[in-house]
Structure formats: C-alpha cells, structure tokens
Amino acid sequence: KQEVTQIPAALSVPEGENLVLNCSFTDSAIYNLQWFRQDPGKGLTSLLLIQSSQREQTSGRLNASLDKSSGRSTLYIAASQPGDSATYLCAVSMEYGNKLVFGAGTILRVKS
Amino acid sequence: DAGVIQSPRHEVTEMGQEVTLRCKPISGHDYLFWYRQTMMRGLELLIYFNNNVPIDDSGMPEDRFSAKMPNASFSTLKIQPSEPRDSAVYFCASRPGDGLAPGEQFFGPGTRLTVL
Numbered sequence: 001k002q003e004v005t006q007i008p009a010a011l012s013v014p015e016g017e018n019l020v021l022n023c024s025f026t027d028s029a030i031y032n033l034q035w036f037r038q039d040p041g042k043g044l045t046s047l048l049l050i051q052s053s054q055r056e057q058t059s060g061r062l063n064a065s066l067d068k069s070s071g072r073s074t075l076y077i078a079a080s081q082p083g084d085s086a087t088y089l090c091a092v093s094m095e096y097g098n099k100l101v102f103g104a105g106t107i108l109r110v111k112s
Numbered sequence: 113d114a115g116v117i118q119s120p121r122h123e124v125t126e127m128g129q130e131v132t133l134r135c136k137p138i139s140g141h142d143y144l145f146w147y148r149q150t151m152m153r154g155l156e157l158l159i160y161f162n163n164n165v166p167i168d169d170s171g172m173p174e175d176r177f178s179a180k181m182p183n184a185s186f187s188t189l190k191i192q193p194s195e196p197r198d199s200a201v202y203f204c205a206s207r208p209g210d211g212l213a214p215g216e217q218f219f220g221p222g223t224r225l226t227v228l
Binding site for chain 2: 031032034036041042043044045046049051089091093096098099100101102103104105
C-alpha cells in the first residue's frame with residue numbers, strides 16, 4: 001500500500017528565505033506526482049505536476065524535483081513571501097493520473 | 113471556465129438524515145473524483161468516474177455512501193443515513209481525458225459537512 005510522508009509537518013520562516021519541503025513515498029511505481037496548495041477553508045490549488053519520466057518542473061518561484069527510484073520529491077520555494085503561507089500537499093498517482101494518495105501536508109507560515 | 117463547482121458549501125444536519133452533495137466538473141473533463149478530508153485521515157479518494165461510469169469505489173467507506181453521475185456535467189454523493197463520524201470536508205475534482213495534460217486534477221472548493 002502506497003504511503004506518502006511529508007516533512008516537516010510545520011515550518012515558520014521569515015520573509016525572503018528560500019525553503020524546501022520534502023515528500024517521500026514508499027512505492028516507486030507512480031504515474032505522476034502533484035504538489036498542491038491549500039488555504040484555510042479553501043480547496044486545493046494545483047501548483048506543479050511531474051510525470052514519472054521527468055526530473056523536475058518549474059513555475060515562477062517554485063521548483064519541484066522528483067527522484068522516483070528513491071521515492072522522494074522536494075518543493076523548493078525561492079524568496080518566500082507572506083502570501084505563500086498555506087498548507088502544501090504532495091500527492092502521488094498510482095494509476096494513469098487517478099487514485100491520488102496524499103501526504104498529510106506541511107503547514108507553512110512566512111512571517112513579514 | 114468557472115472551475116469545479118460544488119454545492120452546498122456548508123451543510124449541517126442531524127444524525128440519521130439524508131445528505132446529498134453536488135458537483136459540476138469542468139466542462140470537457142472526462143474524469144470526476146470524490147475525496148474526503150478529515151483531521152485524522154487526511155485526504156482520501158472515495159470514488160471516481162470516467163465518462164460517467166464508476167471505475168473504482170473501493171474508497172467508499174460503507175453502504176451508507178453512494179455516488180452517481182447521470183451526465184457529464186453533474187455528480188452527486190449521497191449519505192443515507194448520516195452519522196457524526198461522516199463530518200468532514202468533501203471535495204470533488206475533475207481532470208481531462210488521457211493524453212491531455214495527463215493526470216492533473218482540478219479541485220472544487222469543497223463542502224464542509226457537519227453531522228450533529
């Protein structure tokens with residue numbers, strides 16, 4: 001059974017810092033990996049999707065990497081801003097983009 | 113596009129009552145998913161449809177839960193009878209068919225259900 005772990009569970013940083021969120025998964029036979037952002041009381045916003053054949057994806061200040069063989073992904077946020085404060089969720093897909101298995105999330109607080 | 117639309121946004125009901133949650137996926141998306149989010153268990157997939165056909169309902173917790181997709185633009189998740197442990201946020205998500213931005217799912221705002 002696929003299990004997804006996210007470390008740290010919570011992170012508080014001053015504005016402007018670069019930071020890394022970690023995600024690990026137990027079964028490397030994934031189809032893709034998706035990073036989401038969730039604001040309090042809101043739905044999930046897709047940030048980046050990495051196919052199993054890819055090593056990384058970039059969008060603005062965000063960069064996500066994937067090491068499928070070791071079962072790890074990282075989300076790098078450059079020059080963090082207070083508006084980045086949210087819960088960040090990692091999810092792996094076990095079947096053609098379906099059956100997402102989620103981690104518990106990292107709660108990020110960026111202090112101004 | 114308006115994105116995935118869910119209604120109601122909040123639902124408070126009493127134990128034993130029937131609850132129906134509704135979802136309108138993004139137009140043109142072939143797949144629709146229902147998830148449940150709780151503090152204890154996080155986000156879990158309940159069921160998903162492809163072209164209105166249920167493909168995998170292994171995440172549906174009990175027979176009290178049922179889901180339908182009568183057409184490409186509408187789905188319901190029904191709980192009958194509801195119990196306090198069903199209290200959670202229920203999300204609907206959709207994605208395009210295979211070959212188009214494969215795998216990326218788009219989520220609705222969720223329905224926060226409280227069963228008293």
